[in-house]
Amino acid sequence: MSGIRIEDVRKRYGTGDTAVDALKGVDMVVAPGEVVGLIGPSGSGKTTLLKCLGAIIEPSAGRMTLGDDVIYDQGWLIPDLRALRRDKIGFIFQAPYLIPFLDVTDNVALLPMLSGDSNAQARTKALELLEALDVGHRGQAMPSQLSGGEQQRVAIARALVNRPPVILADEPTAPLDSERAMAVIRILNQMAKQFETAIIVVTHDEKIIPTFKRLYQIRDGRTEEQAGEGRAID
Numbered sequence: 001m002s003g004i005r006i007e008d009v010r011k012r013y014g015t016g017d018t019a020v021d022a023l024k025g026v027d028m029v030v031a032p033g034e035v036v037g038l039i040g041p042s043g044s045g046k047t048t049l050l051k052c053l054g055a056i057i058e059p060s061a062g063r064m065t066l067g068d069d070v071i072y073d074q075g076w077l078i079p080d081l082r083a084l085r086r087d088k089i090g091f092i093f094q095a096p097y098l099i100p101f102l103d104v105t106d107n108v109a110l111l112p113m114l115s116g117d118s119n120a121q122a123r124t125k126a127l128e129l130l131e132a133l134d135v136g137h138r139g140q141a142m143p144s145q146l147s148g149g150e151q152q153r154v155a156i157a158r159a160l161v162n163r164p165p166v167i168l169a170d171e172p173t174a175p176l177d178s179e180r181a182m183a184v185i186r187i188l189n190q191m192a193k194q195f196e197t198a199i200i201v202v203t204h205d206e207k208i209i210p211t212f213k214r215l216y217q218i219r220d221g222r223t224e225e226q227a228g229e230g231r232a233i234d
């Protein structure tokens with residue numbers, strides 16, 4: 001069974017009087033091919049949860065499984081966290097973090113090249129996704145020449161290009177207009193279906209919340225599962 005399983009994950013920032021318990025025992029399951037929404041007020045621990053799952057920060061306790069591998073059980077069980085992040089996880093951050101001295105296509109082509117694709121193969125894959133996200137015509141531009149929404153779509157292409165089995169998206173549509181926000185959600189749903197990707201989307205975007213079949217609400221560091229509308233995406 002692949003997908004994502006999170007069991008009783010806790011995260012405390014700092015120690016002593018100033019410690020913050022950001023996650024107080026989170027449970028969550030995402031099946032392969034499923035796109036799940038994660039909602040909750042500001043400061044409720046959404047980004048902290050994605051960063052733990054994405055091996056960007058270390059939880060304080062709990063257990064996390066990606067695909068067939070238990071990656072964390074009261075400590076990391078994977079010796080090479082960089083390889084885990086590169087090969088298994090597509091992370092879409094709230095800010096795009098593009099590499100300023102590479103053009104748009106190379107920003108996206110870099111990961112497949114690092115994973116062994118030839119230059120030409122990697123650029124073809126990159127351009128396909130950039131086209132699908134309506135930024136193919138900006139392939140030769142430098143990141144600084146793009147609008148915020150264009151940069152975000154390039155960052156989304158980069159997160160998807162290696163077809164990782166898990167995608168973690170932190171407010172991916174925040175800088176986008178509603179048509180482009182829906183295009184992003186459509187692509188994420190296509191990825192999920194076509195490649196059995198398990199996807200978590202953190203959002204407070206009212207336009208996209210009705211598209212999820214299943215949601216988790218996080219409040220005060222704990223999750224509750226909710227049924228969503230699962231509205232069709234046209």
Ligand code: ADP
Binds near residue numbers: 021043049
């Ligand atoms: P959300 O993404 O839901 O807005 P976060 O996960 O960013 O919430 O934050 C959850 C809680 O953890 C907040 O109280 C926040 O202030 C705190 N927090 C986040 N990052 C850190 C950090 N690096 N050090 C200390 N506290 C942090």
Ligand code: MG
Binds near residue numbers: 046047048170
């Ligand atoms: Mg956040």
